Structures are given as structure tokens and as C-alpha cells.
Amino acid sequence: MKNAQCTKCLKKFQEKEIYTIQQFQYRQIPTYKWSIEYFKKIDIDEWDSFCENCLMEYSKQSKEIWDKLKNLNS
Numbered sequence: 001m002k003n004a005q006c007t008k009c010l011k012k013f014q015e016k017e018i019y020t021i022q023q024f025q026y027r028q029i030p031t032y033k034w035s036i037e038y039f040k041k042i043d044i045d046e047w048d049s050f051c052e053n054c055l056m057e058y059s060k061q062s063k064e065i066w067d068k069l070k071n072l073n074s
């Protein structure tokens with residue numbers, strides 16, 4: 001049964017396939033603390049559910065912003 005829905009693309013999928021930004025705890029760069037702040041600004045919190053594709057997109061996007069900011073500061 002497909003009873004979960006992606007907050008971004010609205011695609012339906014099975015509950016066990018839910019991804020959240022809590023996933024980013026496991027990456028070192030950007031730091032999780034920074035990621036949380038970043039997503040808060042674009043209205044995403046730790047409990048929003050996403051499909052794998054959308055989470056990957058956010059992963060890429062946040063890393064790009066992080067890199068950009070890092071370059072500005074150096």
C-alpha cells in the first residue's frame with residue numbers, strides 16, 4: 001500500500017521508503033547543524049517526508065550553497 005507522500009513532488013510511495021533531512025546527519029559536509037538551519041530557511045523541517053529523488057536533489061543543492069558560501073568567506 002502506498003500511503004506516504006513526498007512533500008516536494010507529491011509522489012506517493014511506501015512508508016518504508018520515506019526519506020527525511022535527518023539523513024544528512026550522516027554526512028560530514030555540510031555539517032548537520034548547518035543543514036538544519038539551511039532547510040529551516042526554505043521551510044523544511046526534520047519531519048517532512050521526501051522520496052529518494054527529492055532528497056538527493058536537496059542534498060546536492062545544499063552542498064552547492066555550502067560551497068558557495070565557503071568560497072565567499074575565504
Ligand SMILES: [Zn+2]
Pocket residue numbers: 006007008009010011050051052053054055
Ligand atoms: Zn519527491
